[in-house]
Amino acid sequence: MRIKVLTIFPEMLRPMLEASILKRAIDAGLIEVELVDIRPFSELKHKNTDDYPFGGGPGMVMLAQPIVDAVESCTGEAFRGKRLYLSPRGRTFTQKMAEELSKEDELLLLCGHYEGVDQRAIDLVIDEEVSIGDYVLTGGELGALVIIDAVARLIPGVLGSDESSEDESFSSGLLEYPQYTRPREYRGLAVPDILLSGDHAKIARWRRDRALELTYQRRPELLENIEMDKKDRIFMQALRERHGEA
Ligand SMILES: C[S@@+](CC[C@H](N)C(=O)[O-])C[C@H]1O[C@@H](n2cnc3c(N)ncnc32)[C@H](O)[C@@H]1O
Known part of the structure; x- marks a missing residue:
């Protein structure tokens, strides 16, 4: 997969891409x-990339021109993919979206950065806005890293066989069992005996029960979309009876 990140602060991303x-x-x-610096695309004399908002208000808004030119320079006829703008107004990023x-x-x-980007850049060259959560960051760089990290580890070969992503929280729709x-x-504090028993069927059942229990305690809404077999039910x-629910 080829990922292009457009930013006015490429140096913010480098350390994360150079480790682990x-x-x-x-x-x-x-x-x-590829980290693409937006600044050189500015047609202004001092390579400015932002200006005051029309209509007043605090802060600065990123100019459409350098963004549109930068995006167009990266996405010619051959571009096959999605153009995403990191934004608190976007669709919330989830494991399902990482899989997509x-x-x-x-x-x-x-x-x-700053107060965001001129709406016309979004209208002209962006397919979708994506938020990494209901809070406001100073810039989209951390969000871009979150997406790169979550997506990369789903690409075959990125994780070693001993780092499989199959059992993890959200992959099965449940939070992960304790490790x-x-x-x-x-x-x-002792490791639960069952994990030392060598009985793989019993270990799998214990893990499934713990995953169900943790999800029930912490994120009960996730259980609505889980397919359960007879043992799960x-x-x-x-569990519900123990909590006085059933
Ligand atoms: C200070 S924010 C701008 C917030 C904007 N004024 C608003 O209220 O929606 C600056 C930049 O940080 C990024 N950003 C902030 N919070 C984010 C979030 N939750 N998810 C993704 N990107 C975010 C966006 O790229 C945004 O343009």
Whole structure:
């Protein structure tokens, strides 16, 4: 997958792309991330990229011209993908959306700053606005990194076989079960016996029950979309009874 990030602060993204799993994926050619500085596209003498908002109000607004030119320079006839603008007004980014985006050949991520970007740039060259949550950041760069990270790890080969994403929170629709590693006992807290039993069927059942239980306790609304078999339903019935619900 090829990802282009348009920003006036490319240096904000570099460190994240030069470490750990993202670096490995880039080095292996599984993803390609190009940081495109919007500033050189400005036609203004001092390469300004923002101006005061028409109608008044605080802050500055990013100019349409450098953004539109930068996007067009990156997305010729051959561009096959989505052009996204990071924005608190956008569709909220979720694991499901990460899965959708991981199937694209190319992504373009536009990072705003200040009070945001001139609406005409959005109207002309953006397919969709995406928010990474209900809060306001100073710029879209952290959002772009969140999307790159979540999408990249779904691309085949990016995670090693021992780092599989299959069981993780949200992949199955449930929050993930608790994980343990060595030592068997730490500060008086022991690893649950079942995980040391070697009985794979029982371990799988224990993990499924814990995932159901955690999701019930923390994000009960997620349970509405989960397909449950008979064992799941019996467990959930007992759980609800314990909580005085059933
Ligand atoms: C200070 S914000 C602008 C907020 C804008 N005035 C508003 O109220 O919608 C500056 C930039 O940060 C990015 N940003 C802020 N919060 C974000 C969020 N929750 N998700 C994605 N991008 C965000 C956007 O690119 C935005 O253009």
